[in-house]
Amino acid sequence: MACVIIVGTQWGDEGKGKIVDLLTERADAVVRYQGGNNAGHTVMFGEKTFILHLLPSGILRKTTSILGNGVVIDLAEMIKEIDELAQMDIAVEDHLHISDRAQLVMPWHKTFDRLSEEQKGKNKIGTTGRGIGPAYEDKVRRSGMRVGDLLEPELFKARLEEIVEEKNKLLELYYKSDEPSFSAEEIFSEFTAYLKILKPYIRDTPLLVNQMIEEGKNILFEGAQGTFLDVDHGTYPFVTSSNTLAGGACTGTGIGPTRINKVLGIVKAYTTRVGSGPFPTELLDNDGELLQSEGHEFGATTGRPRRCGWFDALLVRQAVRLNGITSMAVMKLDVLDKFDTLKIAVSYRLSNGEHTENLPRSLENVTPVLEEMPGWKCKSAGITEYDQLPREMLAYLERISELVGAKVSIISTGPKREETIVLNPDQFWL
Ligand code: IMP
Numbered sequence: 479m480a481c482v483i484i485v486g487t488q489w490g491d492e493g494k495g496k497i498v499d500l501l502t503e504r505a506d507a508v509v510r511y512q513g514g515n516n517a518g519h520t521v522m523f524g525e526k527t528f529i530l531h532l533l534p535s536g537i538l539r540k541t542t543s544i545l546g547n548g549v550v551i552d553l554a555e556m557i558k559e560i561d562e563l564a565q566m567d568i569a570v571e572d573h574l575h576i577s578d579r580a581q582l583v584m585p586w587h588k589t590f591d592r593l594s595e596e597q598k599g600k601n602k603i604g605t606t607g608r609g610i611g612p613a614y615e616d617k618v619r620r621s622g623m624r625v626g627d628l629l630e631p632e633l634f635k636a637r638l639e640e641i642v643e644e645k646n647k648l649l650e651l652y653y654k655s656d657e658p659s660f661s662a663e664e665i666f667s668e669f670t671a672y673l674k675i676l677k678p679y680i681r682d683t684p685l686l687v688n689q690m691i692e693e694g695k696n697i698l699f700e701g702a703q704g705t706f707l708d709v710d711h712g713t714y715p716f717v718t719s720s721n722t723l724a725g726g727a728c729t730g731t732g733i734g735p736t737r738i739n740k741v742l743g744i745v746k747a748y749t750t751r752v753g754s755g756p757f758p759t760e761l762l763d764n765d766g767e768l769l770q771s772e773g774h775e776f777g778a779t780t781g782r783p784r785r786c787g788w789f790d791a792l793l794v795r796q797a798v799r800l801n802g803i804t805s806m807a808v809m810k811l812d813v814l815d816k817f818d819t820l821k822i823a824v825s826y827r828l829s830n831g832e833h834t835e836n837l838p839r840s841l842e843n844v845t846p847v848l849e850e851m852p853g854w855k856c857k858s859a860g861i862t863e864y865d866q867l868p869r870e871m872l873a874y875l876e877r878i879s880e881l882v883g884a885k886v887s888i889i890s891t892g893p894k895r896e897e898t899i900v901l902n903p904d905q906f907w908l
Pocket of ligand 1: 489490491516517518603604605606607608609610611702703707716717718719752753754
């Protein structure tokens with residue numbers, strides 16, 4: 479048995495969906511522990527491409543799929559996702575379990591996400607607009623509503639009325655919005671309809687996950703977003719509102735830290751970021767455009783173009799520490815096929831002229847010191863044998879591994895399942 483956490487080491491979109499799908503082959507359950515439908519996990523399955531926003535990627539292989547208590551759930555969106563899968567002949571019955579303690583994304587969360595971004599103007603975070611921040615705010619303020627509340631309609635209704643009154647005041651007096659106010663009655667009937675569909679899936683998931691661990695099962699914990707979007711350790715305030723780090727898997731599912739055996743860090747061979755916030759190795763030139771076009775770097779959730787830049791070893795080294803990463807999967811190496819030269823940030827020059835190899839608290843005024851390496855200038859896309867990888871790519875991988883302090887266990891050379899080199903398949907599951 480083993481508990482393996484999959485975590486993004488940059489700003490999300492590293493390719494976690496593909497690796498979760500790959501490791502799911504030998505997993506008994508896949509569990510999401512934070513975030514909501516701000517995530518977009520792209521998985522290619524046969525000739526089909528799926529983009530999952532809320533459901534764990536394991537659902538595609540009909541593996542037990544659990545949404546842990548740390549996730550915030552937009553029920554309407556989840557039902558939509560379940561329906562879309564059903565149209566592709568992927569039924570979720572018998573596989574899906576939703577935590578009764580997970581927080582609900584309510585209609586006002588989406589409205590306030592939008593209004594708050596509008597109010598911030600040029601300082602906006604560039605959120606996905608899915609209501610994630612306001613939902614977590616309410617969780618911590620203790621004015622959130624949980625999936626399990628739906629099971630007690632009278633209590634749910636009473637709380638809803640109380641909260642709606644407050645939210646309407648916020649809408650009118652704080653945001654000075656002329657949008658229609660929220661109606662507790664309408665929301666109650668909307669959520670009652672959702673409950674009818676989702677009731678069979680709701681359960682005590684901390685109990686379920688712990689029982690599976692006691693039975694010696696293999697469990698995969700699927701992180702969403704990436705290390706530097708973590709609300710504590712990311713580029714605050716340009717972050718999401720949850721703990722995206724591996725540590726979040728414990729609180730977000732109700733298991734103890736002693737249960738975790740491995741943490742697999744997913745690393746993109748270069749760097750991307752969606753939304754606002756500092757990005758030291760960002761490229762605003764032809765190289766950046768080439769990364770964007772070769773890597774199809776557009777957000778899976780919002781379709782926004784992703785900002786692109788060179789690999790930043792300071793970021794990933796910090797991610798290795800923060801997550802306790804035991805090995806890495808390096809993704810999208812084939813995107814670099816056309817580059818003559820590749821660059822890696824190995825240190826930063828700070829505004830006071832000093833240099834650092836450790837990630838500073840603020841990345842706003844740092845200049846990356848770049849090391850150059852020769853590109854491989856040949857088609858690596860689709861290579862499945864380690865021996866056939868170009869010499870320059872192996873040197874690039876070796877340098878990354880040395881700089882960040884973690885070994886490479888998976889190399890990905892394309893979006894398909896087969897386009898992957900797993901260096902030692904037995905190392906993940908004990
Ligand atoms: P929020 O999570 O919608 O509040 O957005 C906060 C920040 O996190 C924004 O910069 C988003 O672009 C970013 N973000 C949220 N989810 C993802 C993701 O799945 N991939 C990449 N960036 C994300």
